[in-house]
Amino acid sequence: MEIGDLTPAELRVREAFAAGVHLDFRPSPDDRPADGATWGPERTVRAHVLRALLLDGPRQDGEIPALNLAGARITGQLDLQYATVGHPVRLRHCHFAEAPRCYAARMRELNLSESVLPGLVAHAVHVDGVLRLTRTRCTGTVRLGGARISGSLYLEGAEMSAPEGDDPVLQLNQAAIGADLWAPGLRVQGQARLNGAGIAGTVNLNEARLHHPGRAAFDAETLSTGGHVLLRHAEVLGWAGLRGARIAGRLDLSYARLSNPGGPMLRASSSVIGELWLRKGPPMEGSLNLRRARIERLMIEPESVPGEVMLGDLTYTSLAPHEPAERRLPMLERDRNGYVPHAYQQLTAAYRRVGDDHAARLVQLDKQRRHRRTLPWYGRLWGLVQDVTVGYGFRPLRAAGWLLSLLAIGSVTFALHHPLPLKADEAPPFDPVFYTLDLLLPVISFGQEAAFAPAGWYQTLSYVLVVTGWILATTVLAGVTRSVSRQ
Incomplete structure (x- = not known):
């Protein structure tokens, strides 16, 4: 890269990179990256210039080089696939003409917060620090499948959408995150896929909006977390899949709106969950599948239970809040498979553990009455x-x-x-x-x-x-x- 080939804006970027200082092209903090297509040459930087700086940029004695840029219009494709980037990459409030490509790259830090991108290609990327997409707006697919992130992945307030198709809009399948997936207020128009992901900390999706009506909105089969999965005050339109998931802490669906009328809503069969909270929200629209799940504490309010459930071989240690048996029994009667003896035994055991023998007897009595309907006339x-x-x-x-x-x-x-x-x-x-x-x-x-x-x-x-x-x-x-x- 010859200095004579650089524009005045790119020269400023080169000098700031060598000194490791922050360069902000924005005329005011209220500048909108969504309008970046109209920005002039005074704040336009070519992607291949940034690539050259990251791979073999100048150094200033006594300083640590870093790409710390805000408010730029980046033309062309920032192609870093297979590259090893030893400098922090912070491109905030920027407008990208093409989706950055970081496939299998190794990076110290990647920060694209509050920028506008037509997508992100970063399969199998290795980030030794954190990856930030805070309040980023993506109009294409964000591909982070198989990513390895030592720190946290920040997606709070991000907006992601893509043309209708079969590919998930947010791809985090098989990703490994060493800390948290921090995404309160995330907006995804399409499928968010986390199946097979391993997250050492908490998945925070409080107040998220995951919309994919009639299809998978949150596909997290075999997800493994060392903390919680939080969806408080979230809105999920489409089904959520947690089959085979391992959640050490709490799956919190309090105050959430969960809607997939006429189909499955929450698929959590064969999962292992510390606590499942389903409370304080409108009734779930769609079916609830907890077959073969193992849950330590099931906090579920009768009002939140949908019209169809699947509870075969579900086991739980405690049930809260404490409700009369008359309010719990209708849930067992909604099982798609009809009479499920194991579900009655579990509810009976839960009441006996808290010393409510009267409720336990009522559950067993109702079990015998349900069983009677399955018998021939003489047995009935x-x-x-x-x-x-x-x-x-x-x-x-x-x-x-x-x-x-x-x-x-x-x-x-x-x-x-x-x-x-x-x-x-x-x-x-x-x-x-x-x-x-x-x-x-x-x-x-x-x-x-x-x-x-x-x-x-x-x-x-x-x-x-x-x-x-x-x-x-x-x-x-x-x-x-x-x-x-x-x-």
């Missing part, structure tokens, strides 16, 4: 008898109530009309209460039933009492057996 009939009589063993006092009612009916009836004795000279004195008990209790005998023989419809009543007694005894035994087996 027998289940109905157990439900009405003893509540499947969870309401044993019902049996006592039935026995007392039948005892009263039989005692009054037979007190008004004594049955005739079989052998008048051998029969004991008739007692209507113990005679009725003899009919009701199939094992215990008070000597009354064998000594007297009712006739007519009284005989029919005695048969009803005998059959009812056997049914009550059998259902009580079945309920007790079920209760003991649960313990």
Whole structure:
């Protein structure tokens, strides 16, 4: 690069680079990079000039060279693919005519904050420090798949969109970030792909807007984070995929709007999550898939649960906030796969861990009723008898109530009309209460039933009492057996 070939603006850039000082072409801090196509030659720099400076630029004794430029219009393509750049690259508030190309480059620092770019090609880039795209506006694809960033990736307030196509707008698949992905307020019109990414810190997407209606808006399958994934107050239009993700901290969807009507909304099957928060926001539109997921703490409000869920083999240690069983059970009834016994067992265990045995019994009772719907007619009939009589063993006092009612009916009836004795000279004195008990209790005998023989419809009543007694005894035994087996 000959000095005589440089424009006055490029000469200023060359001098600032050698001294490592900041050069700002902006006439005022309110200057808009979006208007950069109209900027004149006094602030226009050719991309190949910047490339030459970064690869073999001049040095000033006692100074550390750095490309620290603001407010420039950069024409041509800044091509640094496979390059090793030992200087910080800070191109803030700039307007790029073409997408920079940093494929497989090795850099100390890359800062394109508040600039306007038609995209960024940086697959497999290695950045030893941080990569900043704060409030950057990209009108094409940002390709950072396989990137290795020792520090943090900053995307707060960035805006990204691209022509409709199959490629994700933000590509971070298989990226490795040594600290945080810091992107509160990020705007993506299209798909943000993070599948296979490894992030040592936190993924902060609070107040982000991820829009890709009907398609994948946030694809983060097998994502691994050492911190949290925060989507508080976010808006996700399209489905979010976290299948197989490993999130050590909290997946926080508090106050978020999650919408993919008629399709899946959150796919988190086979994931391992420290805490899942789904609360304080409008009801999720679309289905919730937590099959085979393992969650330490599930904080989910009934109002936030969508109309369709998939909870097969979901395991969780604790459930919050504490709600009555009547408010939790509708969630289990919305499972796409119908009756899922494991989901009831998990909810029962959660209530027992906090000492709410009453709620645990209600869940188990509802489980038996759901199971009854899956049986053939005779199984449903027998289940109905157990439900009405003893509540499947969870309401044993019902049996006592039935026995007392039948005892009263039989005692009054037979007190008004004594049955005739079989052998008048051998029969004991008739007692209507113990005679009725003899009919009701199939094992215990008070000597009354064998000594007297009712006739007519009284005989029919005695048969009803005998059959009812056997049914009550059998259902009580079945309920007790079920209760003991649960313990």
